[in-house]
Amino acid sequence: MLQVANLEVVYRDVILVLRGLSLEVREGQIVALLGANGAGKTTVLRAVTGLLDIHEGEVTKGSVTYNGEEIHHKDASQIVKGGIAQVMEGRRVFAEMTVDENLRTGAISNKDSANVKEAYARVMELFPLLSTRRKDTAGYLSGGEQQMLAIGRAMMANPSLLIFDEPSLGLAPMLVAQIRDTIVEINESGTSVLLIEQNAKMALSIADYGYIMETGKVVMNGDAETLLADDDVQEFYLGLHSEGGGRKSFRDVKHYKRRKRWLS
């Protein structure tokens, strides 16, 4: 469904952020994209959703195709119409608007009013809490509620692929679990999901497939279970140490990084 092939993105003509990144999201899957700060995860999101322009970024090589159609030269509104919606990092709800108005902005690209009503009913079903706060100003909601609103807003476009950028950021563990369940629920009702996360444990626990990024490239990919079981992933992304070995020395860390780059 979504294919990113050998993508290279440059900011301001000089800063090379993605260097030949490839990944794929198949119909009905949850795919996790993991990586540390600055690995280029958000840039992938921008390239897929047409938001590179306003950050002075540009696709210099490779392609993004969605259902067989190249989309990396389209503008954001066309891409949303094409069925890709996103939940941005940091929630970014329209703080001055009410909950209902926020949801309506999510449906602006959707001209079919019956469809919008359906989507609205579905959002209310997913987040019963929002239905009790429909007339409240979004800026006064708690962080967790705002995250729900941000997800609901994205769902209003009735997307076939929904991309989450760090949905667990800044939320309490209980809320993270709740957001995770929501993502699964959304996926089960037929929406494919690309989950961009630093919280590898959460992401891999629900994903079908995972990609690990480092400095603009995929350094590792595989089934979620395989990745979860991998020693290196455990050490670097899950904070677990291999049995008996204790903490690895700095030299091992450097060695690991070099080895990984050759592997990709």
Place this chain on the structure above:
Amino acid sequence: MIGLVVIAQAVGQAPVERFVNALGSGLALGAIYALLALGFVIIFKATQVVNFAHGGIAALGAYLVSYFATVSNIPGRWMGDISVTLQWTLSALVALGVMALIGIVIERITIRPMIGEPLFAVAMITLGLDLIIRTTTNDFMNNTTQGLGDPWGVKVIEIGVLRIAQTQVVTIVVLLVTSLVLAWFFKTRTGLALRATAFDQEVAMAQGISVGKVFAIAWAIGAGLAALGGIFSSVAPRGAGVDPFTALIAFRAFPAIIIGGLDSIKGAVIGGLLVGVAEVVAGTYLGGVAWLGIGFGGIVPWLLMMIVLLVRPYGLFGTPEIRRV
């Protein structure tokens, strides 16, 4: 000049009468400022452009009314026998429509290519635009005063002690209607898109809102509102018609914009009315105080602006910090 008119009106009136009349007249002037401020704020909010061409656009709008109503009788010439008021109103509406189109063209040609460039550069472009529009408009009207041919002229309505020009009542009504229409508009789908874009452009794009369309709509509305302000500042008792000085009205509305808070719709209306009332009331009561000089009312808006800025640097209703500049 306005100060003098007010003094002439004020001579020989009872205190209550004098105050009520100053208030009425002030509200009417404030309504003009508010219309101009609304247009300015909508453009600023949606596109982050400080539009120095606002005065030029206002004057051009007033001139178009003069042209459509008195020179070419559009659309009245095709309408057969209609009342003068209806004929003039239709001409004014046509002029507003044309101004909205001009707003869209200005945005498309001069503002759109500048998206992402420094705000200062964009402001300079609007300043250049102002000169071009004003010079062209002045040329159209041969640098003389062109009457707008409005049906009200200098007729006055008396309500108790209040004597107020019909055009002033119309101005206040137009502001009221405009505010209501805008309040409704901002709840519609397009209005939501505008608000979303004003709040956070990137997020708006991510929702599938076409930011280009939003910019065009904001400029259309902004230019239309500027024209409304220009029209009412060119009819009695504010002026005898549109002339090369009409464009300066935008600078006089500037304190209203700043007091309201630059990015607040509510602030534009309240700031406009406040400044209008302050200007006329000060003109009425302080205009005769010799050591303040003649025309003290004219600088009261600026004094008021300085005081407000000292207490609230971002205006009465403005956002404390304008983001994403």
